[in-house]
Amino acid sequence: MQKTVAVLGGGIGGLSACYHLSKSPQVSKVLLLEGSGRFWGWLRSTRRQDGAVFEHGPRGVRPAGPVGWNTLNMVSELGLSSEVLPVPYDHVASKNRFLYVKGRLHRMPSGLGGVVRTVPPFSRPLLQSVLKELWVARGKEEDETVHAFVARRLGSELADIAIDSLCRGVFAGDCRALSVRSCFPPLFHAERSRGSIILGMMLGAGSRPAVTPSDLARRSRKESWAQWSLREGMQTLPDALEDALRHSERTQIHKHSCVTQLRSEGSGWEIKLEDGAMKADHIISALPAPALASLLPPAAQPLSLQLRGISMVTVAVVNLEYEGSVLPVTGFGHLVPSSEDKGLLGVVYDSVPFPQHNRTGAATTRLTVMMGGAWFQEAFGRPEDVTEQCLLDRATQAVTSHLRVTAQPVWSCVSLLKDCIPQYHLGHWKWLENIRLYISHHSLPLTLAGASYDGVSVNDVIFSGRQAAESLVGQA
Numbered sequence: 001m002q003k004t005v006a007v008l009g010g011g012i013g014g015l016s017a018c019y020h021l022s023k024s025p026q027v028s029k030v031l032l033l034e035g036s037g038r039f040w041g042w043l044r045s046t047r048r049q050d051g052a053v054f055e056h057g058p059r060g061v062r063p064a065g066p067v068g069w070n071t072l073n074m075v076s077e078l079g080l081s082s083e084v085l086p087v088p089y090d091h092v093a094s095k096n097r098f099l100y101v102k103g104r105l106h107r108m109p110s111g112l113g114g115v116v117r118t119v120p121p122f123s124r125p126l127l128q129s130v131l132k133e134l135w136v137a138r139g140k141e142e143d144e145t146v147h148a149f150v151a152r153r154l155g156s157e158l159a160d161i162a163i164d165s166l167c168r169g170v171f172a173g174d175c176r177a178l179s180v181r182s183c184f185p186p187l188f189h190a191e192r193s194r195g196s197i198i199l200g201m202m203l204g205a206g207s208r209p210a211v212t213p214s215d216l217a218r219r220s221r222k223e224s225w226a227q228w229s230l231r232e233g234m235q236t237l238p239d240a241l242e243d244a245l246r247h248s249e250r251t252q253i254h255k256h257s258c259v260t261q262l263r264s265e266g267s268g269w270e271i272k273l274e275d276g277a278m279k280a281d282h283i284i285s286a287l288p289a290p291a292l293a294s295l296l297p298p299a300a301q302p303l304s305l306q307l308r309g310i311s312m313v314t315v316a317v318v319n320l321e322y323e324g325s326v327l328p329v330t331g332f333g334h335l336v337p338s339s340e341d342k343g344l345l346g347v348v349y350d351s352v353p354f355p356q357h358n359r360t361g362a363a364t365t366r367l368t369v370m371m372g373g374a375w376f377q378e379a380f381g382r383p384e385d386v387t388e389q390c391l392l393d394r395a396t397q398a399v400t401s402h403l404r405v406t407a408q409p410v411w412s413c414v415s416l417l418k419d420c421i422p423q424y425h426l427g428h429w430k431w432l433e434n435i436r437l438y439i440s441h442h443s444l445p446l447t448l449a450g451a452s453y454d455g456v457s458v459n460d461v462i463f464s465g466r467q468a469a470e471s472l473v474g475q476a
């Protein structure tokens with residue numbers, strides 16, 4: 001098979017697909033088409049001259065499991081092993097996470113003590129809910145909202161506070177609309193196969209892809225890493241991938257190449273750009289699903305409709321830097337349930353897990369306030385109309401009231417990440433099934449990758465790029 005494959009979208013998903021394609025002799029040409037002027041997608045880091053690093057998108061990656069190893073394998077192949085900043089499980093940032101409920105910070109229960117005792121804001125010991133869960137009958141639905149699933153199995157208090165916050169801290173989404181089957185597949189499959197989340201967690205449920213761990217991945221297991229970042233920030237990863245692709249003879253990478261339309265041509269595609277056109281035998285789309293929907297030809301309207309059903313939310317990210325140590329608690333950060341404040345999702349205490357990203361030689365506190373998500377419009381109005389000052393004020397007010405920090409930040413940066421996290425709403429699995437059936441029934445030379453489908457984490461997205469490439473060329 002000698003063919004030209006075009007990868008649309010130069011975020012981490014598209015870069016990963018290209019990286020794996022570029023290793024295969026079966027593809028004669030790989031084209032990477034990115035609309036903007038850079039190949040980072042949401043992996044964006046500000047590196048200040050004084051050594052400080054601030055993340056505007058992801059800030060920590062989990063090393064565990066096959067998809068975690070897969071990312072570390074790539075990090076190692078790219079020569080970045082010595083750049084990794086690991087955070088072990090026994091680090092305070094791994095042990096302490098907080099919830100801001102009824103105007104107070106509460107450490108999330110952990111360890112045996114946290115499970116057997118009543119720990120506020122909860123009104124009874126976690127153990128009680130866990131023991132009851134073993135006897136709850138299996139659900140009969142093909143899918144359920146995350147909230148309904150957890151309320152049914154573990155009680156409404158855990159669903160209203162803990163799960164509501166968790167969904168905000170991963171999907172910036174509403175657990176009353178998100179699908180348990182697609183957002184938390186291990187929980188869904190645990191109930192399906194073992195009749196209980198707890199038994200499923202203990203005995204294992206569902207299949208896992210086979211990935212051979214590199215030395216770096218093995219090190220992460222030996223040293224019990226809970227998460228990791230990179231010395232110069234997460235953007236180092238797409239930067240290194242771009243560099244590797246520039247050195248690949250069969251790969252052409254194009255920035256400022258916004259795809260405006262896709263047309264079927266023979267057994268392949270004509271790809272219209274703002275200023276020209278290209279041809280490819282096959283397309284891997286690593287675009288957000290609604291963006292791909294708007295490019296497809298009118299004949300593929302049923303597919304466009306399904307893709308458009310996968311909606312995206314906007315998040316405002318405010319990075320703040322304070323002189324000295326200003327936090328009253330130490331840990332990863334805190335989440336805010338929607339019942340407390342819809343628009344304020346949570347605050348990450350970045351200088352706790354990654355003090356290496358502080359200004360050189362200075363004891364500073366770096367925080368990131370995340371706002372909006374599924375509640376953006378309700379809390380702030382249209383993203384186009386919100387001013388940076390309004391977002392900055394809202395973020396600093398939250399830091400003052402949640403963390404009693406009275407000092408003013410010495411540096412700040414406001415980023416509005418428009419349509420940055422896809423929402424896997426109830427029935428997402430069925431949409432995916434229909435989308436994939438349509439593509440195969442119509443023999444469309446199209447493969448999907450990226451955050452819109454099978455997981456939003458950096459690991460999931462990188463793995464989706466690899467799977468898309470391997471579905472075309474087999475394993476390298």
Ligand SMILES: Cc1cc2nc3c(=O)[nH]c(=O)nc-3n(C[C@H](O)[C@H](O)[C@H](O)COP(=O)(O)OP(=O)(O)OC[C@H]3O[C@@H](n4cnc5c(N)ncnc54)[C@H](O)[C@@H]3O)c2cc1C
Binds near residue numbers: 008010014040260
């Ligand atoms: C605030 C935030 C915090 C996060 N935190 C974490 C975390 O801590 N840990 C973690 O694991 N994950 C985290 N994530 C999730 C993770 O970063 C994303 O899911 C992932 O980066 C998405 O990658 P992607 O390649 O699928 O999409 P994107 O990064 O959106 O890439 C898509 C690319 O397509 C391009 N494009 C769009 N339209 C066109 C077009 N017509 N033509 C050409 N190009 C086009 C875009 O410019 C973009 O570069 C976070 C995400 C956000 C937003």
Ligand SMILES: C=Cc1c2[nH]c(c1C)Cc1[nH]c(c(CCC(=O)O)c1C)Cc1[nH]c(c(C)c1CCC(=O)O)Cc1[nH]c(c(C)c1C=C)C2
Binds near residue numbers: 166346457
């Ligand atoms: C407050 C908003 C957000 C915070 N992080 C994100 C949002 C929307 C985005 C995000 N965070 C994580 C992931 C990857 C998920 C994965 O499967 O690896 C994404 C897309 C990691 C994460 N962050 C928190 C949890 C519980 C997780 C899951 C993995 C893990 O347990 O480490 C909690 C959390 N996120 C934020 C805060 C303030 C916070 C808790 C204190 C910010």
